[in-house]
Amino acid sequence: MKAQLAKGYEPSEVERKWYDSWEKDGRFHADEASSKPGYSIVIPPPNVTGVLHMGHALNNTLQDILARWMRMRGSEVLWQPGTDHAGIATQNVVEKQLAAEGRDRHDLGRDGFVERVWQWRGESGGQIINQLKRLGASCDWERERFTMDEGLSKAVREVFVTLYEEGLIYRDNRLINWCPRCHTALSDLEVEHEDQKGQLWHLRYPVKGCDQVLVVATTRPETMLGDTAVAVHPEDERYADLIGKSVVLPLVGREIPIIADDYVDKEFGSGAVKITPAHDFNDFEMGKRHDLEFINIFDESGVVNANGGAYEGLERSAARQKVLADLEAGDLLERTEEHLNAVGECYRCKTVIEPYMSLQWYVKVEPLAKQAIAAVEDGRTKIIPQQWEKTYFEWMYNIRDWCISRQIWWGHRIPAWFCADCDQITVTREDATVCSHCGGSQLRQETDVLDTWFSSALWPFSTMGWPDKTATLDKFYPTSCLVTGFDILFFWVARMMMMGLKFMNEVPFKEVYIHALVRDASGQKMSKSKGNVIDPLTVIDEYGTDAFRFTLAAFAAQGRDIKLSLERIAGYRNFVNKLWNASRFALMNLEDFKPGTIDLAQAKLSLADQWILTRLNVVAGQTEQALADYKFNDAAGALYAFIWHEFCDWYIELSKEDLYGEDVARRQVAQEVLFTVLEQLLRLLHPIMPFITEEIWQVLPGERPTSSIMLATYTNADVFPSNPQGAAKMELIMEVIKGIRNIRGEMNVAPGKQIPAVLDCKSDAAVNVVAEGENYIRALAKLNDLCFGMGAEHPEQAATQVAGEVEILLPLAGLINLEEEKKRLQKEIAKVEKDVAMFSKKLENEAFLAKAPPEVLEKNRSKLQEAREKRAILQESLSKICS
Numbered sequence: 030m031k032a033q034l035a036k037g038y039e040p041s042e043v044e045r046k047w048y049d050s051w052e053k054d055g056r057f058h059a060d061e062a063s064s065k066p067g068y069s070i071v072i073p074p075p076n077v078t079g080v081l082h083m084g085h086a087l088n089n090t091l092q093d094i095l096a097r098w099m100r101m102r103g104s105e106v107l108w109q110p111g112t113d114h115a116g117i118a119t120q121n122v123v124e125k126q127l128a129a130e131g132r133d134r135h136d137l138g139r140d141g142f143v144e145r146v147w148q149w150r151g152e153s154g155g156q157i158i159n160q161l162k163r164l165g166a167s168c169d170w171e172r173e174r175f176t177m178d179e180g181l182s183k184a185v186r187e188v189f190v191t192l193y194e195e196g197l198i199y200r201d202n203r204l205i206n207w208c209p210r211c212h213t214a215l216s217d218l219e220v221e222h223e224d225q226k227g228q229l230w231h232l233r234y235p236v237k238g239c240d241q242v243l244v245v246a247t248t249r250p251e252t253m254l255g256d257t258a259v260a261v262h263p264e265d266e267r268y269a270d271l272i273g274k275s276v277v278l279p280l281v282g283r284e285i286p287i288i289a290d291d292y293v294d295k296e297f298g299s300g301a302v303k304i305t306p307a308h309d310f311n312d313f314e315m316g317k318r319h320d321l322e323f324i325n326i327f328d329e330s331g332v333v334n335a336n337g338g339a340y341e342g343l344e345r346s347a348a349r350q351k352v353l354a355d356l357e358a359g360d361l362l363e364r365t366e367e368h369l370n371a372v373g374e375c376y377r378c379k380t381v382i383e384p385y386m387s388l389q390w391y392v393k394v395e396p397l398a399k400q401a402i403a404a405v406e407d408g409r410t411k412i413i414p415q416q417w418e419k420t421y422f423e424w425m426y427n428i429r430d431w432c433i434s435r436q437i438w439w440g441h442r443i444p445a446w447f448c449a450d451c452d453q454i455t456v457t458r459e460d461a462t463v464c465s466h467c468g469g470s471q472l473r474q475e476t477d478v479l480d481t482w483f484s485s486a487l488w489p490f491s492t493m494g495w496p497d498k499t500a501t502l503d504k505f506y507p508t509s510c511l512v513t514g515f516d517i518l519f520f521w522v523a524r525m526m527m528m529g530l531k532f533m534n535e536v537p538f539k540e541v542y543i544h545a546l547v548r549d550a551s552g553q554k555m556s557k558s559k560g561n562v563i564d565p566l567t568v569i570d571e572y573g574t575d576a577f578r579f580t581l582a583a584f585a586a587q588g589r590d591i592k593l594s595l596e597r598i599a600g601y602r603n604f605v606n607k608l609w610n611a612s613r614f615a616l617m618n619l620e621d622f623k624p625g626t627i628d629l630a631q632a633k634l635s636l637a638d639q640w641i642l643t644r645l646n647v648v649a650g651q652t653e654q655a656l657a658d659y660k661f662n663d664a665a666g667a668l669y670a671f672i673w674h675e676f677c678d679w680y681i682e683l684s685k686e687d688l689y690g691e692d693v694a695r696r697q698v699a700q701e702v703l704f705t706v707l708e709q710l711l712r713l714l715h716p717i718m719p720f721i722t723e724e725i726w727q728v729l730p731g732e733r734p735t736s737s738i739m740l741a742t743y744t745n746a747d748v749f750p751s752n753p754q755g756a757a758k759m760e761l762i763m764e765v766i767k768g769i770r771n772i773r774g775e776m777n778v779a780p781g782k783q784i785p786a787v788l789d790c791k792s793d794a795a796v797n798v799v800a801e802g803e804n805y806i807r808a809l810a811k812l813n814d815l816c817f818g819m820g821a822e823h824p825e826q827a828a829t830q831v832a833g834e835v836e837i838l839l840p841l842a843g844l845i846n847l848e849e850e851k852k853r854l855q856k857e858i859a860k861v862e863k864d865v866a867m868f869s870k871k872l873e874n875e876a877f878l879a880k881a882p883p884e885v886l887e888k889n890r891s892k893l894q895e896a897r898e899k900r901a902i903l904q905e906s907l908s909k910i911c912s
Contacts, residue, residue: 034616034728038609040573044720048162056739057167059107061504068104069505070096071489071538072168073513073521074176076115077150078122081160083547083555084514086565087591089166090581091544091661092512096167097716098656099509101743107505109492110161110168112154114177116440116481117211117377123149123439139438139476146439150175160566165574165719167739174492176484177441184491185441185484186458188532193445193456197393198433200454204306204313205432207385208375209331209345213436214389216480217429218520220373220382229368230353231298233361234259234276237284243268243276244363246298248370249308250356251349253278254337255326256285258304260315263289265300279361280352281338288319307386325386329436345383390434390443390477397527398428404526410536413659414587417515417543424519431524433480440478447473486524489537502533511538518543542659544585550594568598575718576602582717583665604673605721608714611677612725615707618688619700624708624731627701629750635695636762636802637683638702639755644675645706650746652713668714676706679763683805704730709744761795762802764832769810772828772839775853776846783813787838789821795834829854829906831899838906854907861900868893 051057059069070092075085096108120134123146127133134142158173174181192198206215230250233242243259259276261268268287275284292315293302306316307323316323326337333340333348340348356362373382402425404410405418412418434443445454446461450469455461463470484491489508493501507529513522522541529537548554549561556562568577579601584591629642648671655664680703687699708729715722715738726738735741769786778784786806790796799806799817807815816822817835827838828850841847868889871877878886 034609034613034725038606038721040575040720041570043724044574047720047723048165051167051737051739052170054737056737057108057169058171059105059169059505061500063105065103065105067107067504068099069107069109069508070510070512071109071492071508072111073517074111074113074485074488075157076118077112077154077175078115078118079157081157081164081565083563083565083593085157086164086577087544087547087581087585088512088514089161089164090578091585093166094582094656094661094716095510095512097719097739098743100739101712101715101741103742105504108168109172109174110158110170111174111176111492112157113481113485114175114440116435116437116478117213119146120437120439121211121377134438142438163566163569163574165578180494181484181491182441184487184495185479186444187496188487188528189444189479190456190458192392197396198390199393200388200390202386202388204310204384205387205389206373206382207329207387208378208380209329209383210378210380211375211437212329214387214432214434215375215382216432219376221376222371222373224369225372227368227370229298229366231363231365232279232356233363234279236271237275237277243271243287243301244299245301245303247303248368251345251352252305252308252326253303253352254281254333254340255305255307255324256303257306257316257321257324258285258288258319259301260288260290260293260304261301262293262295263291265295267300279359280355290315290318308384310384323386327383327385331383389432392431392433394428394431394527397531398425400530401425401523401526404530404536410526410538410541412541412543414543416588417518421518421523425523433483434477435480436477438478440481441484443475443477443479445475447475449473482520482524485521486528489525489529490533495532506533507535508538510540510542512542512544514546515543545588545590547591547593550592552590552592563593563595572598572602573605575721576605579604579665579717582661583669585661587660604669605718607673607677608721611681612707614681615703616728619704619730622700622704622730624704627697629701629705632698632701634698634702634750635687636755636759637680637805638698639752640759641676641680641706642702642749643751643753643756644671645709646747646749646751649709649713649744653746665717668717672710672714676710680706682809686804686808705749711738712741712744715739758798758801761798761833761835762805765799765806765835765837766809768830768832768837769839772830772837776828776844776850778844781811783811784844785814785840786810786812787821787824787827787840788815788817789823789836789838790817790819791834791836793819799835827906829903831902836902851907851911854903858900858903858907861896861903864896865893865900868896
């Protein structure tokens with residue numbers, strides 16, 4: 030005998046049981062030798078330092094929905110998991126541990142520190158993987174990868190060496206973003222800009238050989254120590270006679286030229302700006318155009334160096350205060366004003382970055398970007414929603430060479446060796462022992478490591494065994510879909526496109542689905558400082574994984590951020606409980622039932638049976654299409670409405686007459702329909718709510734077609750008997766029942782009180798439908814007397830509603846407060862008046878009449894006529910009460 034469902038659903042126990050079972054039975058494993066069509070997704074690898082947050086929860090829920098859905102559709106699914114070594118982030122974590130011990134990384138040395146990081150990774154680095162499992166992620170954990178794995182490291186080296194050999198990787202001394210705290214270069218994408226209130230200082234620069242001064246405006250007065258020019262606009266008449274002359278740099282005494290450049294904004298400050306080529310990106314470009322000197326005034330920690338003269342040894346902020354004080358003392362500070370300035374900060378430690386001259390490694394990306402642009406333009410890769418394509422193109426068309434070197438110890442060390450004998454660089458796939466240029470053996474390996482995103486850019490193919498030729502690559506590359514947030518569109522997606530096309534000669538994914546952000550209930554971004562962070566694990570503990578996943582799916586509308594609240598999650602926990610209780614009811618009524626004994630295609634189906642099976646077909650089609658279109662909210666919405674409102678609220682109630690009746694044949698048909706609908710809705714729901722669906726599936730009567738619902742075929746539309754005419758009849762009956770219930774509710778008639786009703790049908794067809802559904806109406810509307818027909822006699826005073834071609838009349842004598850009913854009718858009439866006005870306005874609009882398709886016009890005319898008829902009936906009812 031099969032186990033029974035417990036009285037109440039206990040998520041944690043069920044989730045632990047089934048996840049362990051799925052893993053043990055290899056349900057998530059992808060077989061590259063399978064004859065099934067391949068479907069693959071690579072997980073955006075979370076940082077090895079990471080802890081599950083709402084962004085991870087949404088991203089991985091959506092991926093899991095797709096993976097489970099495609100398995101049920103008959104594909105061999107590879108969902109490739111893994112974690113990223115997260116260079117700067119991981120190094121920071123371990124350095125903090127060392128600091129707590131009173132040590133730093135230099136105490137351990139490079140090799141010792143790297144060993145310590147590997148130790149930390151072994152002890153703590155798997156935390157987020159375990160958290161993803163709690164979310165229900167059906168990744169192929171047997172294939173879990175790490176960006177510092179031996180195989181992935183081999184791929185990284187192969188790519189670096191190949192690009193270097195082709196001239197696409199080079200070394201150059203340029204101005205870069207430098208973090209004085211992390212002591213490393215950062216790419217433009219790793220710098221976060223925040224508007225901050227600051228000051229704009231106006232400084233006086235004396236013109237050499239006269240009493241005139243040039244007033245320059247700056248937000249960084251301390252960098253004047255490295256100024257090598259003052260620039261004005263060539264068409265600024267105020268300074269035309271000064272171009273070509275010099276100023277004497279205050280506090281320093283160095284003569285610097287006055288130059289003309291179109292870049293200068295005549296309206297900013299005084300129209301004259303100081304030029305510091307070694308500490309400002311715009312000034313750097315101007316310095317190259319005018320062949321200016323580049324003077325670096327800071328060291329790697331942001332402390333003034335020897336080029337700063339008397340200010341040597343001062344940290345940046347202290348140098349600013351000292352420079353300003355000295356300028357003011359020398360009457361060289363004209364004025365100060367408030368100014369809003371975009372300040373760049375390190376994305377990891379939030380230290381203000383310093384534009385800094387440094388010798389770094391770069392990827393020449395323009396040739397790679399051209400292919401990546403073409404792949405999206407010609408549709409080989411689709412970006413969904415399509416609006417993100419414009420953002421992608423804008424960045425790719427204006428892309429700058431990628432600085433890939435980082436001055437940290439944790440990461441892929443650059444495979445380049447410097448020869449002490451000939452000063453040449455040897456770049457090789459194997460560790461170099463001799464110089465490739467002179468044969469010398471005095472080699473020193475580059476100390477820099479690669480940007481973390483360099484290895485991540487290879488993720489879709491390196492995880493499948495590249496550079497070796499593997500069966501996994503043959504089966505699963507290119508991947509089918511990438512699910513990601515818009516915040517890493519440039520960090521990661523664009524770079525994967527470039528690397529995939531370069532090294533696989535194929536796009537890395539056919540579709541990219543970009544989801545929105547999860548915000549708090551008021552639409553604010555979640556942050557610890559605001560105190561509005563919702564912890565996914567706390568939610569799972571409180572409400573269960575299925576309720577949480579369904580909430581995320583239900584609000585995952587394309588292009589719209591998710592406003593998440595605990596109240597919403599609690600609402601979907603109620604949905605979980607509703608399904609559980611409905612399943613318990615069904616199972617209690619299926620104890621003596623053997624599935625498949627009744628052929629529903631040949632059986633005599635009640636109107637309720639015809640309706641629910643027709644609706645099942647429709648919802649199966651809607652869900653399938655919604656998932657295919659990445660409209661997760663539409664899929665969730667369709668299933669929620671069908672399960673709660675149609676199956677639970679209506680069909681279960683409608684079926685009770687047959688389930689509890691004495692007609693054995695009718696009972697058997699009702700059981701077959703009840704079983705069929707329950708079993709199929711579990712299949713439809715499984716990708717979103719995997720745990721509860723598996724638990725119920727396992728206790729359904731009869732032999733299960735598969736050992737797990739994960740292996741069951743996803744429900745197809747139109748495979749069950751469909752009768753739209755019968756369904757339409759049932760819907761009219763339901764409208765009548767709802768109408769009677771509405772009046773009962775508004776009139777405060779006790780729920781169990783039996784009352785009489787009159788139904789005035791406006792056509793013979795309506796009479797026939799009411800006759801066919803009389804038993805449903807009597808039972809569900811709690812009627813002790815029902816009179817119906819065309820032109821049925823109206824009671825003198827009656828509460829009225831209209832359901833299609835049926836006017837509902839409940840005699841009011843001794844039943845309700847007539848004054849309250851009068852108010853209700855007036856309210857109903859006001860609502861219908863709005864409909865009449867709306868449709869009339871539409872149909873009087875010449876532009877609408879000219880552009881709208883004929884079927885739309887007809888639908889609007891029909892709706893207008895319907896509203897007018899309803900208004901007439903309600904007005905007549907009101908007049909009866911008032912008479």
